[in-house]
Amino acid sequence: MNVFLSLVAVLAVMLAAYVGTGVLDAKFLFGTILPYAAIATFLIGFIYRIVGWAKSPVPFRIPTTCGQQKSLEWIPPDRLDNPHDTTGVIGRMALEILCFRSLFRDTKMERHEEATVVYGPGLWLWIGALVFHYSFLVTFVRHLRFFTEPVPYVVALLQRVDGFFQVGVPPVMASNLFLLAALTFLFARRFWSPRLRYFSLASDYFPLFLLIGIAGTGVLLRHFVRTDIVNVKELAMGLVSFKPVIPKGVHWFFFLHLTLVATLLAYFPFSKLMHMGGVFLSPTRNLANNNRMVRHVNPWNAPVKVHTYEEYEDDFRDKMKAAGIPVEKE
Amino acid sequence: MAGAHKFDEVEYYKPEDLLAMDYRPPETGWMDTPVDFRPGTWIYPGKPKHLEYLDLANPRPWSPTDEDWKLPKNWKEIILAGIKERLAKYRSFKIFMDICVRCGACADKCHFYVGGGDPKNMPVLRAELLRSVYRNDFTTAGKILGRLAGGRELTVPVIKEWFYYFFQCTECRRCSVFCPYGIDTAEITMMARELLNLVGLNVNWVIEPVSNCFRTGNHLGIQPHGLKDTLTFFADDIEEVTGIRVKIPMNQKGADVLFVTPSGDFLADPGTYTCMGYMMLFHEIGLNYTWSTYASEGGNFGLFTSHEMIKRLNAKIYAEAKRLGVKWIMGGECGHMWRVLHQYMDTMNGPADFLEVPTSPITGTRFEHARSTKMIHIVEFTADLIKHGKLKLDPSQNDLLKVTFHDSCNPARAMGILEEPRYVIRNVCSHFKEMPINTIREKTFCCGGGAGLGTDENMEMRLRGGLPRGNAVRHVQQKHGVNRLVAMCAIDRATLTTVCDYWAPGVKVAGIHELVANALVMKGQKERTVNLRLEPIHEVEEQPIYEGEE
Numbered sequence: 001m002n003v004f005l006s007l008v009a010v011l012a013v014m015l016a017a018y019v020g021t022g023v024l025d026a027k028f029l030f031g032t033i034l035p036y037a038a039i040a041t042f043l044i045g046f047i048y049r050i051v052g053w054a055k056s057p058v059p060f061r062i063p064t065t066c067g068q069q070k071s072l073e074w075i076p077p078d079r080l081d082n083p084h085d086t087t088g089v090i091g092r093m094a095l096e097i098l099c100f101r102s103l104f105r106d107t108k109m110e111r112h113e114e115a116t117v118v119y120g121p122g123l124w125l126w127i128g129a130l131v132f133h134y135s136f137l138v139t140f141v142r143h144l145r146f147f148t149e150p151v152p153y154v155v156a157l158l159q160r161v162d163g164f165f166q167v168g169v170p171p172v173m174a175s176n177l178f179l180l181a182a183l184t185f186l187f188a189r190r191f192w193s194p195r196l197r198y199f200s201l202a203s204d205y206f207p208l209f210l211l212i213g214i215a216g217t218g219v220l221l222r223h224f225v226r227t228d229i230v231n232v233k234e235l236a237m238g239l240v241s242f243k244p245v246i247p248k249g250v251h252w253f254f255f256l257h258l259t260l261v262a263t264l265l266a267y268f269p270f271s272k273l274m275h276m277g278g279v280f281l282s283p284t285r286n287l288a289n290n291n292r293m294v295r296h297v298n299p300w301n302a303p304v305k306v307h308t309y310e311e312y313e314d315d316f317r318d319k320m321k322a323a324g325i326p327v328e329k330e
Numbered sequence: 331m332a333g334a335h336k337f338d339e340v341e342y343y344k345p346e347d348l349l350a351m352d353y354r355p356p357e358t359g360w361m362d363t364p365v366d367f368r369p370g371t372w373i374y375p376g377k378p379k380h381l382e383y384l385d386l387a388n389p390r391p392w393s394p395t396d397e398d399w400k401l402p403k404n405w406k407e408i409i410l411a412g413i414k415e416r417l418a419k420y421r422s423f424k425i426f427m428d429i430c431v432r433c434g435a436c437a438d439k440c441h442f443y444v445g446g447g448d449p450k451n452m453p454v455l456r457a458e459l460l461r462s463v464y465r466n467d468f469t470t471a472g473k474i475l476g477r478l479a480g481g482r483e484l485t486v487p488v489i490k491e492w493f494y495y496f497f498q499c500t501e502c503r504r505c506s507v508f509c510p511y512g513i514d515t516a517e518i519t520m521m522a523r524e525l526l527n528l529v530g531l532n533v534n535w536v537i538e539p540v541s542n543c544f545r546t547g548n549h550l551g552i553q554p555h556g557l558k559d560t561l562t563f564f565a566d567d568i569e570e571v572t573g574i575r576v577k578i579p580m581n582q583k584g585a586d587v588l589f590v591t592p593s594g595d596f597l598a599d600p601g602t603y604t605c606m607g608y609m610m611l612f613h614e615i616g617l618n619y620t621w622s623t624y625a626s627e628g629g630n631f632g633l634f635t636s637h638e639m640i641k642r643l644n645a646k647i648y649a650e651a652k653r654l655g656v657k658w659i660m661g662g663e664c665g666h667m668w669r670v671l672h673q674y675m676d677t678m679n680g681p682a683d684f685l686e687v688p689t690s691p692i693t694g695t696r697f698e699h700a701r702s703t704k705m706i707h708i709v710e711f712t713a714d715l716i717k718h719g720k721l722k723l724d725p726s727q728n729d730l731l732k733v734t735f736h737d738s739c740n741p742a743r744a745m746g747i748l749e750e751p752r753y754v755i756r757n758v759c760s761h762f763k764e765m766p767i768n769t770i771r772e773k774t775f776c777c778g779g780g781a782g783l784g785t786d787e788n789m790e791m792r793l794r795g796g797l798p799r800g801n802a803v804r805h806v807q808q809k810h811g812v813n814r815l816v817a818m819c820a821i822d823r824a825t826l827t828t829v830c831d832y833w834a835p836g837v838k839v840a841g842i843h844e845l846v847a848n849a850l851v852m853k854g855q856k857e858r859t860v861n862l863r864l865e866p867i868h869e870v871e872e873q874p875i876y877e878g879e880e
Contacts, residue, residue: 069746
């Protein structure tokens with residue numbers, strides 16, 4: 001049901017874009033108003049969410065430690081998995097954000113006969129996640145060639161490297177293949193693993209279908225639905241220079257791609273995709289395990305009712321004296 | 331699962347029945363699958379007298395199997411207001427409610443899921459129990475799309491589900507190690523339990539120790555004279571084994587060090603042997619230390635109740651250190667106690683500017699890593715003593731032991747004290763083997779009884795939760811002949827004993843300082859023939875048995 005609804009939602013977006021640009025002539029709506037609205041929603045929403053998180057304080061320093069602490073001089077501390085200073089925290093966060101360190105730890109539970117449960121390495125999720133995120137990043141950066149003039153050297157270089165295999169005209173981009181493969185894998189594991197499917201929500205499938213739609217229409221645009229790339233660039237440059245134009249000759253299929261991207265941008269701040277910002281703020285990862293070295297201050301540290309020593313001694317004075325335990329008041 | 335035994339007895343459960351767990355999720359979706367309160371999987375509610383003593387909400391007799399839980403009339407408003415307050419006070423809570431992508435990396439990391447197969451024991455789904463309510467009432471998408479966005483209304487069945495599953499989490503943080511965003515189910519469980527406490531839902535196995543601790547200074551409710559008696563018995567036993575009479579300094583002003591340990595070490599074997607180990611060590615090195623009857627608990631079941639309760643109980647330690655005028659504090663072998671001492675104490679009840687940076691009077695080592703809290707772990711202290719050659723140790727006195735080490739959850743995942751215990755163990759015994767790599771260090775498995783779940787009426791869940799650890803122990807038992815599981819945690823020493831008897835029979839549980847004391851050659855001791863358990867320390871020559879005359 002969750003899968004079906006998500007798929008329908010993505011198809012509905014595509015249908016709307018087709019009707020709007022292929023049947024009716026609402027290209028200004030789909031080529032200008034929607035992209036602007038989406039970008040505005042994305043930027044404002046993203047900032048709003050980050051500020052919302054940042055407004056809540058971090059009352060306690062609660063890192064999850066995944067290695068040896070710093071204690072005695074002759075025991076080497078694990079500076080990355082259990083950082084005790086800022087340098088270590090930066091290292092830990094870099095590993096987490098750039099290399100998905102924690103997913104790399106993944107193990108896979110397997111039942112064997114009798115009581116044996118074994119835990120082998122389970123690297124598939126790590127591989128799938130890395131391939132997806134990096135091929136998406138490469139694809140994103142490559143697209144900057146539509147939004148810049150002159151095209152920065154790095155972007156042009158990336159374009160050449162990505163088309164390294166020199167297969168087809170225009171050359172097939174390796175990142176496109178990886179992106180689609182990774183998305184298919186991420187969908188397949190979610191859908192076919194009974195365990196994952198059981199707790200997956202519509203909001204888990206929806207972004208996957210959306211991204212598959214974006215990548216799929218992108219590949220089709222590049223290789224099959226030949227639209228005039230010069231016109232597309234004119235449209236893109238018009239958007240970034242705030243002088244929007246809808247050049248003639250842009251194929252309606254392009255607007256499917258653009259509308260799906262706009263949907264992703266607008267959906268982003270309201271969704272789990274915000275993990276992109278949240279991962280930087282996670283208190284179990286971005287704090288140093290220096291709890292006993294440096295006091296962490298809780299801004300709302302409220303007084304509480306305690307049982308004082310005086311009250312305690314009042315309760316037990318006679319028994320303490322009889323047992324020869326020193327007391328304050330004889 | 332039948333016979334003459336009751337559900338709170340180990341014998342009631344047959345391993346083959348427990349192992350017949352089914353990892354296939356139910357036909358009905360998780361939002362439409364109600365909780366089944368079957369005996370052996372839940373814990374008796376907190377007794378009204380303890381709630382009253384602690385000024386907690388809604389004291390009344392009730393049972394989870396009752397239809398009516400006698401919640402306050404405005405229970406829903408209380409919970410929703412409680413969520414709102416906590417979202418504003420804890421960034422952790424807010425972030426963890428928002429950024430989970432349900433990648434499933436945590437799903438098979440929870441010992442209760444591994445040993446039970448209930449999908450709501452997957453950390454991701456445990457968190458979703460609370461997250462679904464959060465989405466419904468606190469997010470734009472949830473308010474508009476409701477169930478489509480993963481939201482659901484807060485109802486009485488939801489509360490019942492919370493009670494069941496948030497008291498099936500031991501706050502061990504294993505899932506947090508594997509989460510790409512570090513989402514910590516312990517944090518979510520702590521919030522959920524705070525919320526449940528607001529409407530009077532808690533368990534007696536937590537709230538009675540909290541109440542005891544508030545009044546008498548320790549979870550077990552041992553009164554000052556009782557503690558002195560207990561330690562005197564230990565001194566008697568030590569004298570029997572070593573011929574040496576150790577002193578028992580209590581509430582001594584002017585001592586250098588205040589020593590605080592979990593009260594579990596006072597009560598039951600095998601924790602008591604660990605406690606004797608501390609006493610022998612301190613005697614041997616001539617440490618000027620004191621016990622306190624007021625701060626006679628290192629553990630803190632407040633951690634399993636609310637942040638406020640952590641602070642209420644923990645306040646005694648610094649207060650007592652100040653009253654007695656000690657220089658610094660040392661803590662014994664305990665798990666969750668060190669979560670509190672390491673991550674909460676200084677923030678809650680510090681700064682401890684009236685104390686000095688802990689410095690070993692024997693080796694001169696300044697424990698700079700504890701320069702703010704002024705409290706060190708006894709294993710850090712002992713490792714330093716051994717490194718400096720200050721202890722005369724004879725590891726052969728532990729030769730009958732084939733040892734493996736269980737990293738306790740909190741020291742491993744909230745501190746990272748991994749090498750110190752191993753260094754000490756290697757120096758006090760000759761046979762030490764590690765369990766498989768994915769079951770130790772930061773990936774260690776919980777004993778299944780932490781966070782206030784280690785009570786007998788919860789036996790089925792304890793055995794299930796103990797399965798991963800039990801299997802790892804059995805593995806080294808079969809491969810290396812391991813017969814002793816060493817752990818530096820009082821709850822471990824209590825609950826792993828049951829787990830090992832069940833899943834790896836023949837393996838006994840011990841604390842590190844029990845082994846230290848057994849290997850310790852004390853000045854003026856008599857010849858040691860038995861260890862603290864009064865077992866012979868060397869193989870007894872088997873007397874040849876001759877067949878008698880007919």
